[in-house]
Amino acid sequence: MPHVVTQSCCSDGSCVYACPVNCIHPSPDEPGFATAEMLYIDPDACVDCGACVSACPVGAIAPDTKLEPKQLPFVELNAMYFPKREGKLPPTSKLAPVLEAPRVNSRPGGPLRVAIVGSGPAAMYAADELLTQQGVEVNVFEKLPTPYGLVRAGVAPDHQTTKHVTRLFDRTAASPGFTFYLNVAVGEHITHDELLAHHHAVLYAVGAPNDRRLDIEGVDLSGTSTATEVVAWFNGHPEYTDLPVDLSHERVVIVGNGNVALDVARILTAEPDALARTDISDHALTALRDSHVREVVIAARRGPAQSAFTLPELIGLTATHEVVLSAADHDLVQSDLATESDPLTRSKLEILAGLGAAEAPSTRPRIRFAYLMTPHRVIGSAGRVEGVEFTITGTTETRRLDTGLLLTSIGYRGKAIRDLPFDDAAGVVPNEGGRVDGTPGTYVAGWIKRGPTGFIGTNKSCASQTVHELVADYNAGALADPVAKTSALDRLVRTRQPDLVDSAGWAAIDSAELARGGGIRPRVKFTAVPEMLAVAATAPRPPLSRRLLSGLLR
Structure with a gap:
């Protein structure tokens, strides 16, 4: 078994x-x-x-x-994935080698203090790696009142098991030495230099927040957006609650065919009653119940063998949704199958070959893959999108798809961070194993370090590498001691941002969202910052005497 x-x-x-x-x-x-x-x-x-x-x-x-x-x-x-062994027994061994957490050499001046900017997977894995050692304090700064980044706001609502990774993050956040500074924007409420003055090191794990944009005529018409923004809208991200998502047309077109494109297509064609058992935002669920969308076209510039989505996501999609191909695209799949040798790519092609025909009638909303479609211009009138004109890749032949909503899903890029160097071409902060070039005491992890590659858990090994470099620098005496106590940092931040949300405030928000789910939904999220702050303000506070003692000790 x-x-x-x-x-x-x-x-x-x-x-x-x-x-x-x-x-x-x-x-x-x-x-x-x-x-x-x-x-x-x-x-x-x-x-x-x-x-x-x-x-x-x-x-x-x-x-x-x-x-x-x-x-x-x-x-x-x-x-x-594993080679055929022709009757030979498979190799077995001891446990796979585990990279040990770096040992922190204690100093007489106090614990190693690290500020982490961002609270997504890379940030939380880095915090966990640091806190496996004694004598470490980690302060996590996040601009939203809620933590965990793309796990909360970027994982599709129908992938609830993927969101269970937050249980690991909750355990890290409950560790001695861990402090949340939520609803605090670095660069606005506190500067990079101020963080360095209160910590031995500052580690940025801010992801790659910018979508790559199409540079074609009409792309700024109303009715165009990005798949990433729509996922944030599904998930109740407060900055995207009012995103105009027009579902009044029978067709939605998505340019790009990675996993995020599949996520959006899957949600837009799902049964609303099934989604009502997830943590999808109420405003999105209401819009989906009123949706007129009958087809989501996922258009790719290249052929089927170069599909950007992963095989597991394709298997999951075709198991639950009606997915089709046109006759011409079926021919492309057969042509690729005749020459493809990679087993995983062949598996994708075999699944695509078994899809239904787009020419056949459908009784429910469906998803259609379309290949060799290079976007040429967005067509519209009165400032609104009405269709997209494509050229057939490698030819001058054009094809138009009518739509009321055009979404792009063609990748991400990092955003420059104030006071840090930035490689604009690569969209990352230049670094050596996580150590920022020419900026002592400053480190990066996650997509801002390596670019937008990998999955949630890939950030664990990425963060581990950065933490090893950071601790090596600390042990070598290369990181200067902070000039102030931790209590001074707390006073500074609370003075600059009275609406700071700490761990107790986040716990109050978390508990309230879970309770709003009523045992039927995993949670019902707050989607407006004022709502979150009001709930956070109800969190019980420790007695004044304990707070004063804590300040003296720190």
């Missing part, structure tokens, strides 16, 4: 380290780990101990005898 990875997992590697026979690959120390679509369990080497099940933070692993019908394709997918 081998175990099986059954979805596009978070890839944080916890299962790898838990496995006693090293049968889960690629592991974080292997070259393909950072770009792997998921992790895979060797069915011949698995000893069915179940250690990986409890280690997985998103519930992605199950025995092959307990799979749902839609999960069965993952049995072959896991096995496909």
